[in-house]
Amino acid sequence: MSWARKILRVDLTKGTCTAEPLNMQWARDYIGSRGLATKYFASEVDPKVDPLSPQNKIIWATGPLTGTMASTGGRYVVVTKGLLTGAIACSNSGGHWGAELKMAGWDMIVFEGRSPKPVYLYVENDSAQLLDADWLWGKSVWETEPAIQAKHQDEQVRVSCIGRAGETGCLFAAVVNDLHRAAGRSGVGAVMGSKNLKAIAVRGTKGVGNVRDPVAFMKAVDAGKKVLASHPVTSQGLPKYGTQVLMNVINEIGALPTRNHREVQFEGAKNISGEAMHEPRKSDGKPNLVTNQACFGCTIACGRISKMDEGHFTVKNDPKYWGASGGLEYEAAWALGAANGVNDLEALTYANYVCNEQGMDPITFGATVGAVMELYDLGVLTKEKVGIEAKFGSAETLAFLAQATAKGEGFGKELALGSRRLCAKYGHPDLSMSVKGQEFPAYDSRGIQGMGLAYATANRGACHLRGYTVASEVLGIPVKTDPLVTEGKPALVKAFQDATAVFDSAGICLFTSFAWSLADVQPQLQAACSEEYTMEELALAGERIWNLERDFNNRAGFTAKDDTLPKRLTTEPAKTGPAKGKVNGLAEMLPEYYKLRGWDEKGQLKPETRARLKL
Numbered sequence: 308m309s310w311a312r313k314i315l316r317v318d319l320t321k322g323t324c325t326a327e328p329l330n331m332q333w334a335r336d337y338i339g340s341r342g343l344a345t346k347y348f349a350s351e352v353d354p355k356v357d358p359l360s361p362q363n364k365i366i367w368a369t370g371p372l373t374g375t376m377a378s379t380g381g382r383y384v385v386v387t388k389g390l391l392t393g394a395i396a397c398s399n400s401g402g403h404w405g406a407e408l409k410m411a412g413w414d415m416i417v418f419e420g421r422s423p424k425p426v427y428l429y430v431e432n433d434s435a436q437l438l439d440a441d442w443l444w445g446k447s448v449w450e451t452e453p454a455i456q457a458k459h460q461d462e463q464v465r466v467s468c469i470g471r472a473g474e475t476g477c478l479f480a481a482v483v484n485d486l487h488r489a490a491g492r493s494g495v496g497a498v499m500g501s502k503n504l505k506a507i508a509v510r511g512t513k514g515v516g517n518v519r520d521p522v523a524f525m526k527a528v529d530a531g532k533k534v535l536a537s538h539p540v541t542s543q544g545l546p547k548y549g550t551q552v553l554m555n556v557i558n559e560i561g562a563l564p565t566r567n568h569r570e571v572q573f574e575g576a577k578n579i580s581g582e583a584m585h586e587p588r589k590s591d592g593k594p595n596l597v598t599n600q601a602c603f604g605c606t607i608a609c610g611r612i613s614k615m616d617e618g619h620f621t622v623k624n625d626p627k628y629w630g631a632s633g634g635l636e637y638e639a640a641w642a643l644g645a646a647n648g649v650n651d652l653e654a655l656t657y658a659n660y661v662c663n664e665q666g667m668d669p670i671t672f673g674a675t676v677g678a679v680m681e682l683y684d685l686g687v688l689t690k691e692k693v694g695i696e697a698k699f700g701s702a703e704t705l706a707f708l709a710q711a712t713a714k715g716e717g718f719g720k721e722l723a724l725g726s727r728r729l730c731a732k733y734g735h736p737d738l739s740m741s742v743k744g745q746e747f748p749a750y751d752s753r754g755i756q757g758m759g760l761a762y763a764t765a766n767r768g769a770c771h772l773r774g775y776t777v778a779s780e781v782l783g784i785p786v787k788t789d790p791l792v793t794e795g796k797p798a799l800v801k802a803f804q805d806a807t808a809v810f811d812s813a814g815i816c817l818f819t820s821f822a823w824s825l826a827d828v829q830p831q832l833q834a835a836c837s838e839e840y841t842m843e844e845l846a847l848a849g850e851r852i853w854n855l856e857r858d859f860n861n862r863a864g865f866t867a868k869d870d871t872l873p874k875r876l877t878t879e880p881a882k883t884g885p886a887k888g889k890v891n892g893l894a895e896m897l898p899e900y901y902k903l904r905g906w907d908e909k910g911q912l913k914p915e916t917r918a919r920l921k922l
């Protein structure tokens with residue numbers, strides 16, 4: 308079956324931990340992880356709840372393939388009502404924590420209420436208890452994990468926790484596990500912090516031996532691994548360069564948002580690319596990249612482990628940053644670099660370390676720095692206000708603001724609000740490059756038209772991991788489409804969104820989808836689960852999960868007006884590159900998308916859509 312069939316419910320107000328059986332009908336219909344946790348959440352929480360109130364809940368969940376031999380089967384999600392957006396938030400992470408929870412015998416943990424004092428949850432197989440975390444409060448992620456392992460005298464304990472950003476109310480605080488793997492987006496760490504929950508420490512020794520048909524499962528798993536091993540992206544590009552393989556590619560097609568989306572190509576892209584991470588530095592002759600690294604069970608190994616130049620101005624007096632640690636992924640390198648015009652690879656690595664160390668989303672952080680730099684450029688913000696000159700391209704400013712924001716100090720408190728609130732506060736709401744309050748990732752939708760629709764309709768705010776049409780529009784996966792046209796994009800976006808919901812819900816990494824289609828996932832799920840899954844049923848489950856999230860947002864107060872883009876992207880044409888002269892054609896795509904979705908013109912699910920999807 309591969310579901311553990313058991314969930315843990317933790318009442319933080321009362322301090323109790325209770326086991327209950329998994330709702331197997333829901334497991335069948337929503338698969339697991341993202342889908343199943345959202346089903347529980349949407350069934351138990353009023354969509355209009357204040358994200359900071361004790362009535363908001365927060366769920367850690369695994370999928371049926373989490374902890375199994377399936378490649379990349381180490382994923383887990385954190386689901387809550389997001390503080391940054393007010394929408395459903397589902398943030399996904401790799402590393403080893405998810406597999407450890409499954410091996411302890413749990414599918415998910417539902418937290419409700421709010422603890423009167425700092426606590427952490429300690430799970431050891433069937434046993435779960437809330438323990439005092441006064442002694443951990445104020446510690447970074449990098450301090451918290453080893454401190455908990457030392458207390459329990461077990462280096463195998465896996466820890467999912469917040470750093471100072473989550474404690475100080477940074478609206479884009481992340482939940483981090485294994486020191487540098489993060490459920491990074493939508494501010495799930497801020498909700499965790501608001502509940503006085505510092506960490507979840509897990510030790511599981513039961514294994515995951517409960518797949519339905521072990522022989523068929525291993526056959527399907529082996530076949531899937533062979534596909535990953537033979538595809539150039541998953542066997543060469545990602546292991547060698549990580550997602551940073553994209554930096555030069557996206558810059559060349561004129562879709563690399565630069566200086567808060569004022570431009571679409573960055574003259575410093577080569578300096579901050581995956582290729583640059585391999586090159587010996589001029590300063591000390593060593594490369595930034597030390598090695599690649601795999602999450603639990605992953606045969607791709609796209610993770611980056613970097614080591615900074617110890618003489619770099621950001622760290623020369625701070626040896627704690629001299630060790631090897633989680634390096635730059637593409638989205639972080641873009642947000643910390645091109646979005647601000649900063650081309651200093653070491654400074655980007657430092658800012659990324661700080662984001663991991665204190666639990667902060669580098670995409671929203673970097674994009675918000677971009678907005679700050681534009682406000683400074685316009686004379687709206689001053690050196691006195693920010694605490695430092697904030698010119699585009701300043702690595703010193705990036706490093707300064709990373710520390711200030713992560714610790715909630717000085718102007719960092721304002722930056723911690725994210726770009727939407729900050730730009731509104733200073734009278735320029737249009738300069739926030741965000742949708743539903745969440746900042747864009749690293750693709751300019753004037754040069755990749757489908758991404759404009761994907762961003763505008765993403766249920767957790769602007770996001771590349773909900774409908775990654777870049778795969779088709781740029782990389783030709785599974786088929787090449789023209790990135791500069793809007794025709795056909797509504798169907799493409801819908802197909803990517805629904806399939807992604809299945810990958811996420813199964814408990815595997817979305818990066819497998821560079822090589823896998825649902826046809827590669829289906830035999831693995833089919834052999835693992837006690838339920839039958841045909842291709843049609845899986846496709847329907849993906850659509851059901853998407854609409855469940857949408858329905859939650861609608862009931863929270865979101866309308867068709869929120870399916871929009873900042874006017875810069877629809878009125879200011881790209882200045883250079885293949886997309887020169889183009890704006891995003893969202894208005895041309897949205898009506899057809901609604902029709903394909905079975906929504907009315909207000910973006911609400913039609914009754915027949917609800918009936919078809921059993922919602």
Ligand code: SF4
Pocket residue numbers: 379401402600601602603605606607608609610816817818819
């Ligand atoms: S592909 Fe990368 S992010 Fe995904 S599971 Fe493997 S190492 Fe982790």
